[in-house]
Amino acid sequence: MAKTKKAPRPKAETPKGFRDYFGVEVTERAEMLRKIAGVYHRYGFDALETSAVETVEALGKFLPDVDRPNEGVFAWQEFDEDDKGDWMALRYDLTAPLARVYAQYRNDLPTPYRRYAMGPVWRNEKPGPGRYRQFYQCDADTVGTASMAADAEICAMLADTLEEVGIPRGDYLIRVNNRKVLNGVLEVMGLDEGDQRDAVLRTIDKFDKVGEEGVRALLTEGRLDASGAYIDGVGLTHAQAKPVLAFLTSKSDDAAETLANLRDAVGESAMGADGVQELEAIADLLAAQGYGPDRIVIDPSVVRGLGYYTGPVYEAELTFEIFDDKGRKRQFGSVAGGGRYDDLVKRFTGQAVPATGVSIGVDRLLAALREKGRIGGSVEGPVVVTVMDRDRMAEYQAMVAELRSAGIRAEVYLGNPKNFGNQMKYADRRGSPVAVIAGSDEFDAGKVQIKDLVLGAQIAENATLEEWKERPSQFEVPRDQLVAKVREILDGQDG
Amino acid sequence: MAKTKKAPRPKAETPKGFRDYFGVEVTERAEMLRKIAGVYHRYGFDALETSAVETVEALGKFLPDVDRPNEGVFAWQEFDEDDKGDWMALRYDLTAPLARVYAQYRNDLPTPYRRYAMGPVWRNEKPGPGRYRQFYQCDADTVGTASMAADAEICAMLADTLEEVGIPRGDYLIRVNNRKVLNGVLEVMGLDEGDQRDAVLRTIDKFDKVGEEGVRALLTEGRLDASGAYIDGVGLTHAQAKPVLAFLTSKSDDAAETLANLRDAVGESAMGADGVQELEAIADLLAAQGYGPDRIVIDPSVVRGLGYYTGPVYEAELTFEIFDDKGRKRQFGSVAGGGRYDDLVKRFTGQAVPATGVSIGVDRLLAALREKGRIGGSVEGPVVVTVMDRDRMAEYQAMVAELRSAGIRAEVYLGNPKNFGNQMKYADRRGSPVAVIAGSDEFDAGKVQIKDLVLGAQIAENATLEEWKERPSQFEVPRDQLVAKVREILDGQDG
Numbered sequence: 002m003a004k005t006k007k008a009p010r011p012k013a014e015t016p017k018g019f020r021d022y023f024g025v026e027v028t029e030r031a032e033m034l035r036k037i038a039g040v041y042h043r044y045g046f047d048a049l050e051t052s053a054v055e056t057v058e059a060l061g062k063f064l065p066d067v068d069r070p071n072e073g074v075f076a077w078q079e080f081d082e083d084d085k086g087d088w089m090a091l092r093y094d095l096t097a098p099l100a101r102v103y104a105q106y107r108n109d110l111p112t113p114y115r116r117y118a119m120g121p122v123w124r125n126e127k128p129g130p131g132r133y134r135q136f137y138q139c140d141a142d143t144v145g146t147a148s149m150a151a152d153a154e155i156c157a158m159l160a161d162t163l164e165e166v167g168i169p170r171g172d173y174l175i176r177v178n179n180r181k182v183l184n185g186v187l188e189v190m191g192l193d194e195g196d197q198r199d200a201v202l203r204t205i206d207k208f209d210k211v212g213e214e215g216v217r218a219l220l221t222e223g224r225l226d227a228s229g230a231y232i233d234g235v236g237l238t239h240a241q242a243k244p245v246l247a248f249l250t251s252k253s254d255d256a257a258e259t260l261a262n263l264r265d266a267v268g269e270s271a272m273g274a275d276g277v278q279e280l281e282a283i284a285d286l287l288a289a290q291g292y293g294p295d296r297i298v299i300d301p302s303v304v305r306g307l308g309y310y311t312g313p314v315y316e317a318e319l320t321f322e323i324f325d326d327k328g329r330k331r332q333f334g335s336v337a338g339g340g341r342y343d344d345l346v347k348r349f350t351g352q353a354v355p356a357t358g359v360s361i362g363v364d365r366l367l368a369a370l371r372e373k374g375r376i377g378g379s380v381e382g383p384v385v386v387t388v389m390d391r392d393r394m395a396e397y398q399a400m401v402a403e404l405r406s407a408g409i410r411a412e413v414y415l416g417n418p419k420n421f422g423n424q425m426k427y428a429d430r431r432g433s434p435v436a437v438i439a440g441s442d443e444f445d446a447g448k449v450q451i452k453d454l455v456l457g458a459q460i461a462e463n464a465t466l467e468e469w470k471e472r473p474s475q476f477e478v479p480r481d482q483l484v485a486k487v488r489e490i491l492d493g494q495d496g
Numbered sequence: 497m498a499k500t501k502k503a504p505r506p507k508a509e510t511p512k513g514f515r516d517y518f519g520v521e522v523t524e525r526a527e528m529l530r531k532i533a534g535v536y537h538r539y540g541f542d543a544l545e546t547s548a549v550e551t552v553e554a555l556g557k558f559l560p561d562v563d564r565p566n567e568g569v570f571a572w573q574e575f576d577e578d579d580k581g582d583w584m585a586l587r588y589d590l591t592a593p594l595a596r597v598y599a600q601y602r603n604d605l606p607t608p609y610r611r612y613a614m615g616p617v618w619r620n621e622k623p624g625p626g627r628y629r630q631f632y633q634c635d636a637d638t639v640g641t642a643s644m645a646a647d648a649e650i651c652a653m654l655a656d657t658l659e660e661v662g663i664p665r666g667d668y669l670i671r672v673n674n675r676k677v678l679n680g681v682l683e684v685m686g687l688d689e690g691d692q693r694d695a696v697l698r699t700i701d702k703f704d705k706v707g708e709e710g711v712r713a714l715l716t717e718g719r720l721d722a723s724g725a726y727i728d729g730v731g732l733t734h735a736q737a738k739p740v741l742a743f744l745t746s747k748s749d750d751a752a753e754t755l756a757n758l759r760d761a762v763g764e765s766a767m768g769a770d771g772v773q774e775l776e777a778i779a780d781l782l783a784a785q786g787y788g789p790d791r792i793v794i795d796p797s798v799v800r801g802l803g804y805y806t807g808p809v810y811e812a813e814l815t816f817e818i819f820d821d822k823g824r825k826r827q828f829g830s831v832a833g834g835g836r837y838d839d840l841v842k843r844f845t846g847q848a849v850p851a852t853g854v855s856i857g858v859d860r861l862l863a864a865l866r867e868k869g870r871i872g873g874s875v876e877g878p879v880v881v882t883v884m885d886r887d888r889m890a891e892y893q894a895m896v897a898e899l900r901s902a903g904i905r906a907e908v909y910l911g912n913p914k915n916f917g918n919q920m921k922y923a924d925r926r927g928s929p930v931a932v933i934a935g936s937d938e939f940d941a942g943k944v945q946i947k948d949l950v951l952g953a954q955i956a957e958n959a960t961l962e963e964w965k966e967r968p969s970q971f972e973v974p975r976d977q978l979v980a981k982v983r984e985i986l987d988g989q990d991g
Contacts, residue, residue, distance in 0.1 A: 011553040013599035013844040016584060019547035021597055027543035028533070035530065038523070043900045045878035045907030045926070048522035052514035052630045053548060053586075053616065054570070058506040075549070075584070077572035080620075089511060089570070091548075102516055104508035111925045113910045121548065125575075135547045146910040150889050154908070157897070289890030290897040349508040383540035394645050395784030402652070402785040405538045412540030413649070415608045415641040430606045431540075 018128030029376045041117040049116040051098040057088035091123035095140045104349035113146040142358025152313040153286035167375035176300035185273015200235045314340035337361040382432030384411040388418035389440035513623030524871045536612040544611040546593040552583035554596045586618035590635045599844035608640040637853025647808040648781035662870035673798035680768015695730045809835035832856040877927030879906040883913035884935035
């Protein structure tokens with residue numbers, strides 16, 4: 002028999018690695034996602050919402066020879082008597098559920114299937130500063146077509162989306178590259194696989210940091226880094242390194258010129274030529290729709306995450322400058338990325354299905370909108386109707402009802418009304434723009450006091466009603482002008 | 497060493513008890529929740545979004561003497577070397593996270609704290625028809641005030657919410673009762689606790705079904721039911737049963753009369769009198785805001801879920817009729833319910849905090865809107881631009897870009913364009929209102945064919961382009977009138 006013990010009080014704590022979102026944090030994200038969904042809808046993408054839970058089998062994160070699914074996911078075993086229930090897990094992205102859904106419903110879904118999905122995903126990882134174990138993703142994918150028009154469409158949609166949520170043209174750039182081009186370059190270098198190939202790929206990743214000459218040195222004999230340490234080179238000859246450098250420096254302001262440079266870099270490689278042709282097709286399609294290089298560019302330096310993709314890759318970069326933690330200016334950077342991948346459904350059906358898609362970093366984009374002052378400006382606090390006389394509660398309620406009917410956010414103070422200062426502190430905490438005050442004097446005279454809290458000085462803790470009334474930011478108006486006066490003050494605050 | 501074996505293909509299946517939501521199922525719910533959030537916002541309620549995951553300790557579902565949390569929740573143990581990690585679980589409602597948040601942030605939150613929350617919750621229960629293990633909840637609660645104004649406010653907000661989402665006045669009724677009134681009735685009957693009290697409560701629950709005389713018989717000597725079986729009574733005398741019957745039949749069209757009847761029914765009970773007074777306060781507050789008995793009524797027959805609540809309880813009932821599974825007419829019924837509860841935060845802090853709140857049954861309300869024809873009418877399929885000539889893809893893309901710029905949902909067919917019939921089948925599957933057709937003839941002539949698919953007959957599988965062109969629902973217009981003509985057809989379809 003188990004011992005009976007008094008349970009201690011539970012701790013009121015957000016679980017480690019998770020967080021709570023309050024007020025505008027919730028509504029601003031919802032509003033941004035709604036705008037994004039509007040653009041996706043206009044492009045013919047359909048919403049899909051799968052459950053948070055998938056079988057570990059379908060997620061593909063199950064290692065068949067260990068008892069416990071690997072650490073990346075939150076997983077548990079379904080209870081049954083023999084302890085042989087299925088392993089279930091929280092989805093870690095929105096792509097794995099799409100693969101499952103497409104395989105499951107492929108006979109009923111249109112082909113190609115354009116779908117978007119928005120929602121939280123979960124990662125069973127060590128949390129760190131700014132790294133949470135639950136966060137939002139926002140994906141759009143087209144499944145079932147190899148046409149470059151699908152890739153071009155997603156790039157155009159991404160540009161439209163950024164403008165729709167409030168990133169002005171000129172402050173973003175969609176950069177497009179193709180995995181096959183780099184593969185072609187490596188092919189002509191005789192680096193189809195192996196350690197040296199991996200070393201070359203790692204070196205290419207440093208292009209943004211060390212530039213052309215740095216990469217040239219690192220691909221060949223090595224170089225001294227800024228700290229004076231000698232970094233060994235990959236050991237290529239300068240002739241071998243040439244196609245890589247041609248690839249990395251191929252970008253021109255003119256798309257046709259960039260493509261010509263790339264064609265040179267891939268030389269005889271059929272795969273490389275294929276990649277250049279795909280880029281050309283995308284560039285033509287985008288040009289026909291009026292998406293010029295001020296919005297979307299061919300840029301061979303897009304290398305991030307290339308390993309996952311099989312053809313075109315694209316990235317949305319915000320080009321305006323912000324100050325980093327150390328006060329240095331830098332570009333805001335990437336807020337979305339994606340590309341073409343082919344084995345989405347193969348795990349389930351054995352058939353390869355081509356697909357291409359993009360994922361927006363929801364928190365990154367929200368942070369960008371905050372940087373640009375597009376959101377986070379106003380707290381949208383309610384008008385607070387204070388309570389001077391408990392027995393008049395019905396009359397205070399009638400006031401807020403009138404304000405709400407006029408579309409004004411309003412509430413009656415429902416705490417203990419005894420200390421008026423507490424009511425004003427409450428209004429302050431609520432971010433209220435206006436307080437309404439009416440005691441028996443006002444009711445007898447058919448009047449009401451309306452206080453502009455934005456104009457007014459900061460709330461003193463123990464101010465008396467009389468002190469408040471003397472402030473110039475307070476107005477006495479006839480009761481039937483309550484809504485009009487509040488509206489006038491709110492309009493003035495907006496201006 | 498583990499044996500190496502080839503993993504079989506995973507099954508592409510929605511996990512048991514879960515479901516996938518497609519297209520309008522997602523967007524209609526999102527739109528309804530957005531409208532609800534708008535009303536809640538206007539009433540001064542702030543959004544709160546907690547993570548899906550809570551510690552089992554905070555959820556309060558952990559049985560301290562067993563290794564495994566009880567079955568109602570999906571739970572797992574955090575991994576650490578000693579297997580002593582915390583137990584985590586998916587939230588099973590939105591109230592338990594509110595309790596945790598209020599306890600955790602009580603010094604920073606305004607008091608009272610009005611918050612709303614919307615999102616999925618999870619139940620580890622045996623799934624059944626229409627019963628899922630993940631579903632949406634939509635809650636609004638006011639924490640930290642015992643004022644009846646908080647309860648009245650939520651009733652008014654509920655009425656406004658139903659009208660906002662599309663339930664017209666007259667098709668719903670908010671019914672308000674008070675737990676203390678029934679307790680008072682039982683107190684004057686000498687039934688403070690025990691088996692007989694429970695039997696009386698069960699009998700009260702049957703009032704809707706068996707009526708006044710039926711309840712009278714069941715409370716006393718028993719009765720024959722419809723099938724001819726004799727149902728034993730609770731064994732009260734007719735004098736004892738009188739207050740219960742007075743309570744159950746106290747409802748009048750006039751709130752004052754209902755309250756007077758209830759005052760009679762509770763007799764000398766202080767608790768009962770308290771309950772009646774609370775109902776009276778709510779009725780007065782609502783009357784002052786113009787919420788009459790056509791929207792909100794005092795109704796002592798609201799008994800469901802009374803056990804959980806400590807004071808006022810309220811329920812939103814949709815009064816229009818639908819046909820049930822057996823073709824019988826019945827009222828649509830309840831879509832929301834709530835009430836006052838006091839020990840929300842006590843588990844964490846030891847202090848009782850008064851709270852009152854409502855939960856809307858999201859799926860029920862969506863079903864009601866579907867019944868009323870408010871949603872689900874149009875599939876919102878995109879205009880499909882078909883592909884007659886693969887090499888003209890850029891020109892087809894330019895067409896959809898123009899349509900989208902005009903706010904029209906549009907897409908290019910991106911499947912294999914070889915079989916035109918397949919393109920029209922695709923358009924059918926997408927619910928497209930309009931198809932755009934342009935081959936070399938049209939391009940040479942600067943024209944485009946526009947087909948009204950709603951007007952047109954159902955799509956024949958192997959129709960040729962020529963057959964399609966002969967249909968009267970197809971129009972040839974100059975290329976530069978594409979958007980105007982499509983708009984004209986869409987407007988005609990709406991009308």
